[in-house]
Amino acid sequence: MRIGIAGITGRVGRLLVQEVLAAGAVLSGGTTRDPEQARDLALPDGAVLLTDMVGLARISDVVIDFTHADTVVSHAGALVEGGAAWVLGTTGLSGAQLAAVQAAVRRIAVVHAANFSxxxxxxxxxxxxxxxxxxxxxxxxxxxxxxxxxxxxxxxxxxxxxxxxxxxxxxxxxxxxxxxxxxxxxxxxxxxxxxxxxxxxxxxxxxxxxxxxxxxxxxxxxxxxFDRRIFATGAVRAALWLKNRDSDLYNMEDVLGLPPL
Structure with missing residues (x-):
């Protein structure tokens, strides 16, 4: 499974690199606003750094996104265009941003959670x-x-x-x-x-x-x-769970297999 990371040079993004590789998945690449910040990242062969989300979506089966609420609308459109599933950990979304997520789930599978622990x-x-x-x-x-x-x-x-x-x-x-x-x-x-x-x-x-x-x-x-790694580990678990899922909106209760209340 090819996993991309939005904001790969951030604190959680760097942990996600490690957790994707530890899970045995393929790290397709990541987005960054400043490629210079990624010089110390230990990326495997084949993983690429990009500045646009559409490009990352096109080479990924799923993209993990812990960036910022301001990027949600553009990322939703980019992932639909690129055809990648979406693990979204961004919180504090406005009505318009939530509407963009709801529009995306008609075309792609999305796991959205405030916390992946x-x-x-x-x-x-x-x-x-x-x-x-x-x-x-x-x-x-x-x-x-x-x-x-x-x-x-x-x-x-x-x-x-x-x-x-x-x-x-x-x-x-x-x-x-x-x-x-x-x-x-x-x-x-x-x-x-x-x-x-x-x-x-x-x-x-x-x-x-x-x-x-x-x-x-x-x-x-x-x-x-105790460690931000728990969020990265949970997000990668969600990404792997999304394989072959139908277009819909899911949460971590779905990922953990909890029965409906």
């Missing part, structure tokens, strides 16, 4: 079950996340995905019940709210904690990532 995927599954089982009138749901000081978005995409899972279990829209950035005299907590708190510091890869708290008990789910 198997552990986080299972946390999201449990979050849905807990949201469904624990009444919102009695159990307050709060999500706390911490990341490295360079992270520019808050809450994290993974925190929002966990919140979406809770909201799905409660059969509500997250946008209608989300509370974040509390400051000053905010008044009492709203019943049924899903709260978010974002912490930043040091070089923490990613920590997420989901708390359900009632008057009588508290249940906590937590996940800590």
């Amino acid at each position: 198997p552990g986080v995927t299972l946390v999201q599954r449990l979050a849905t079950l807990m949201g469904r089982t624990l009444p919102a009138e009695s159990y307050d749901a709060e999500i706390v996340e911490m990341h490295h000081r360079q992270k520019v978005d808050a809450p994290s995409g993974t925190a929002l995905a966990i919140g979406e899972a809770v909201a799905r279990g409660r059969e509500v829209a997250l946008a209608d019940v989300r509370e974040s950035g509390r400051d000053g005299h905010t008044g009492p907590r709203k019943t049924g709210a899903i709260g978010f708190a974002a912490l930043r510091g040091g070089q923490i890869v990613g920590e997420h904690e989901l708390l359900f708290t009632s008057a009588d008990e508290q249940i906590t789910l937590s996940h800590r990532a």
